[in-house]
Amino acid sequence: MTAAAPAAGGTDVIRSPLVASVEGLKVHFGTKGGRIHAVDGVSFDIRDGETLGLVGETGCGKSVTARSFLRLVQSPPGIYAGGRIRFWSSLARRTGADPVDLLSISQDDLLDIRGNRIAMIFQDPGKALNPALSIREQVAEVFYQHRSDDLLYGLADDPPLIIRRAAGQRARGLERLLLKLPPLRGHAAKLRSRVDVHVAEALAETQIANPRKIMDSYPHELSGGMKQRVMIAQALACNPDLLIADEPTTALDVTIQAKILELIRQLQHRHQTSVLYISHDLSLIRQTSDRVAVMYAGRIAEVGDSDAIFSDPLHPYTRGLLAAVPSASHKRGGLAAIEGNVPELVDPPPSCHFHTRCPFAVELCRSLDPELEMVNGHGVACFAHASAEHLGVMPEELPSFAKRTR
Amino acid sequence: MVDISTAPQSPPIPTDGPWAVRTRRFGEVSKQVLRNPTTVAGLVIIVLLLAVAFLAPLLTTPNVPDPYQMPRDWGTRDAPPGTPGHLLGTTSTGGDVLYGVLWGARTSLQLSVIVVSITVTVGVIVGSLAGFIGGRLDEILMRIVDVFLSIPELIFALAIAAVLGPSFTNIIFALSVVFWVKYARIIRGQIIHIKQNDYVDAARVTGDSKFRIYLKDVLPNSITPVMVQATLDMGGIVLTAATLSFIGLAQAGLAEWGVLVSDGQAGISAGKWWASTFPGMMVFLWALAFNLVGDGLRDVLDPRTEGR
Numbered sequence: 001m002t003a004a005a006p007a008a009g010g011t012d013v014i015r016s017p018l019v020a021s022v023e024g025l026k027v028h029f030g031t032k033g034g035r036i037h038a039v040d041g042v043s044f045d046i047r048d049g050e051t052l053g054l055v056g057e058t059g060c061g062k063s064v065t066a067r068s069f070l071r072l073v074q075s076p077p078g079i080y081a082g083g084r085i086r087f088w089s090s091l092a093r094r095t096g097a098d099p100v101d102l103l104s105i106s107q108d109d110l111l112d113i114r115g116n117r118i119a120m121i122f123q124d125p126g127k128a129l130n131p132a133l134s135i136r137e138q139v140a141e142v143f144y145q146h147r148s149d150d151l152l153y154g155l156a157d158d159p160p161l162i163i164r165r166a167a168g169q170r171a172r173g174l175e176r177l178l179l180k181l182p183p184l185r186g187h188a189a190k191l192r193s194r195v196d197v198h199v200a201e202a203l204a205e206t207q208i209a210n211p212r213k214i215m216d217s218y219p220h221e222l223s224g225g226m227k228q229r230v231m232i233a234q235a236l237a238c239n240p241d242l243l244i245a246d247e248p249t250t251a252l253d254v255t256i257q258a259k260i261l262e263l264i265r266q267l268q269h270r271h272q273t274s275v276l277y278i279s280h281d282l283s284l285i286r287q288t289s290d291r292v293a294v295m296y297a298g299r300i301a302e303v304g305d306s307d308a309i310f311s312d313p314l315h316p317y318t319r320g321l322l323a324a325v326p327s328a329s330h331k332r333g334g335l336a337a338i339e340g341n342v343p344e345l346v347d348p349p350p351s352c353h354f355h356t357r358c359p360f361a362v363e364l365c366r367s368l369d370p371e372l373e374m375v376n377g378h379g380v381a382c383f384a385h386a387s388a389e390h391l392g393v394m395p396e397e398l399p400s401f402a403k404r405t406r
Numbered sequence: 407m408v409d410i411s412t413a414p415q416s417p418p419i420p421t422d423g424p425w426a427v428r429t430r431r432f433g434e435v436s437k438q439v440l441r442n443p444t445t446v447a448g449l450v451i452i453v454l455l456l457a458v459a460f461l462a463p464l465l466t467t468p469n470v471p472d473p474y475q476m477p478r479d480w481g482t483r484d485a486p487p488g489t490p491g492h493l494l495g496t497t498s499t500g501g502d503v504l505y506g507v508l509w510g511a512r513t514s515l516q517l518s519v520i521v522v523s524i525t526v527t528v529g530v531i532v533g534s535l536a537g538f539i540g541g542r543l544d545e546i547l548m549r550i551v552d553v554f555l556s557i558p559e560l561i562f563a564l565a566i567a568a569v570l571g572p573s574f575t576n577i578i579f580a581l582s583v584v585f586w587v588k589y590a591r592i593i594r595g596q597i598i599h600i601k602q603n604d605y606v607d608a609a610r611v612t613g614d615s616k617f618r619i620y621l622k623d624v625l626p627n628s629i630t631p632v633m634v635q636a637t638l639d640m641g642g643i644v645l646t647a648a649t650l651s652f653i654g655l656a657q658a659g660l661a662e663w664g665v666l667v668s669d670g671q672a673g674i675s676a677g678k679w680w681a682s683t684f685p686g687m688m689v690f691l692w693a694l695a696f697n698l699v700g701d702g703l704r705d706v707l708d709p710r711t712e713g714r
Contacts, residue, residue: 115612
């Protein structure tokens with residue numbers, strides 16, 4: 001089991017304050033065949049203003065981990081089996097208030113955090129916009145949900161209750177009719193034009209061409225890149241403390257991909273937002289992330305500064321991944337694939353999940369969970385880096401990278 | 407997709423405010439619908455039938471005290487079409503066929519509108535609860551729906567109407583009891599499908615409440631098959647009601663096509679064809695028109711589903 005998060009690493013680095021801290025997160029899925037341990041004790045920190053890249057192959061649990069931040073995992077069949085995700089909002093950091101545990105706060109508090117303090121961008125912008133609503137309505141939604149006070153500010157000295165309800169999108173049936181009639185009509189129109197200004201601003205920030213015109217479009221009238229910009233506008237509208245980007249460019253073509261990445265980076269700096277970047281693409285993570293966490297089969301295999309991970313990978317899985325990335329210096333056919341497949345995660349026995357594919361695995365790897373331990377300033381969960389003394393075994397029992405066992 | 411930044415200034419689209427956007431979308435759909443000639447034919451027939459229904463009190467002298475009851479002229483029985491005062495002839499009991507045909511359109515319109523409103527409302531509520539909330543509630547509601555679906559529509563409606571006694575209100579009730587299950591099934595399936603879309607997750611991420619997500623994201627994207635089915639049922643319900651009243655489950659003498667066909671059927675073998683034929687044609691036209699439009703709507707709104 002991976003225990004606590006790695007304590008603040010190297011002595012030479014001054015770490016900024018925490019935004020979120022995942023501690024021993026476990027997400028299981030109940031199926032007829034048993035419990036799938038999709039996320040099995042994951043720990044990592046996200047610090048203010050940094051980009052943490054969460055990388056791993058399909059099915060390793062990176063999306064589930066990300067979705068857990070906003071409790072988006074469908075339950076049932078999903079079960080939050082343990083751990084916590086502590087979150088410090090910018091307000092909490094300023095006032096020194098205690099963090100909240102995203103897994104245990106009430107539904108109301110959660111709704112207030114979603115879209116306001118933590119926002120998310122999805123993989124396929126084509127599917128993440130409601131086809132029945134105009135772009136205006138979709139972006140405006142965030143303001144209605146979280147900024148209704150701002151919308152009302154200066155609108156009238158004492159806005160009528162019904163207008164206040166309209167600003168929170170709580171006006172229903174008859175009220176909507178009243179809003180169209182003379183005494184309230186002026187207020188309602190003013191409110192609408194204010195929302196429009198906010199929406200146009202949010203869209204303009206994403207450098208989308210002609211935001212006023214885009215507002216009146218429907219998703220099917222926009223290109224993939226434009227839709228992704230709309231999603232980013234929606235996500236950053238409320239200045240969130242943490243942006244979760246779940247493979248935001250996978251569905252886009254390469255030229256657009258570069259532009260979107262650059263845009264996210266710019267907006268991140270302007271808004272002082274931390275980003276959790278999820279991808280299976282190592283070269284992309286290398287470009288975007290300050291720190292990297294490598295996930296394998298529901299666990300963190302290795303976590304550390306981006307440079308360290310890419311220049312000096314410690315875990316055999318990370319080494320395998322990097323060897324499988326093509327580069328200009330590789331000659332044809334020189335790529336090394338990692339043998340085997342991701343193991344089934346149904347009720348796994350204690351063991352290193354990578355032992356089935358690891359060329360250095362020994363008996364110990366098959367019977368014990370490696371813990372995430374600090375080596376050279378970054379965390380790695382591998383017995384090859386563990387101390388025999390600490391584990392209470394003979395040094396010969398530990399795996400060694402000098403000795404291939406298969 | 408044209409890149410707007412480099413393309414020459416495109417002609418201004420008349421877009422001003424959400425209302426204009428909505429009408430534009432409605433315009434797109436109706437343009438597509440109107441491209442199909444059979445749908446247009448159906449629409450024309452519907453407009454004519456509605457005109458008949460609305461204008462019936464002007465085209466004929468309403469019967470007193472109850473205009474929905476056929477006026478009886480016992481002096482002229484079995485008069486052929488063309489008889490002065492009885493343009494389409496009379497029935498064997500002296501009822502004016504023209505009156506029955508015109509007021510029958512009114513009866514049918516009322517019937518179909520009432521039944522469709524009731525069944526769509528009930529069906530959408532039940533189906534939404536089952537599909538959106540899911541779990542145990544879904545199990546319970548859908549098993550109830552299964553029970554209803556296990557009995558053939560017509561026989562079920564017939565049984566209910568027969569137990570309650572011959573009256574048109576009972577036919578409306580019987581049809582409502584029978585027809586809502588279809589909508590519950592359709593909307594449930596749609597919702598379960600739509601619920602898995604990323605934009606529903608995206609709305610959750612925005613901080614929307616469940617009910618708001620249902621209203622804003624789930625229902626509007628699930629409702630089109632219901633609209634199609636409702637259009638088809640506008641025709642089907644009149645057909646079923648005509649069947650029930652033909653068997654005699656509506657009160658005698660009602661200005662309703664099924665009743666009229668039933669009144670005239672005894673005379674057909676004797677060559678008195680008019681009393682059954684004209685109302686029969688009306689039923690046929692009504693059902694045909696709504697089916698044409700329903701199919702046309704389906705082609706536009708949900709091109710992936712073929713006839714159920």
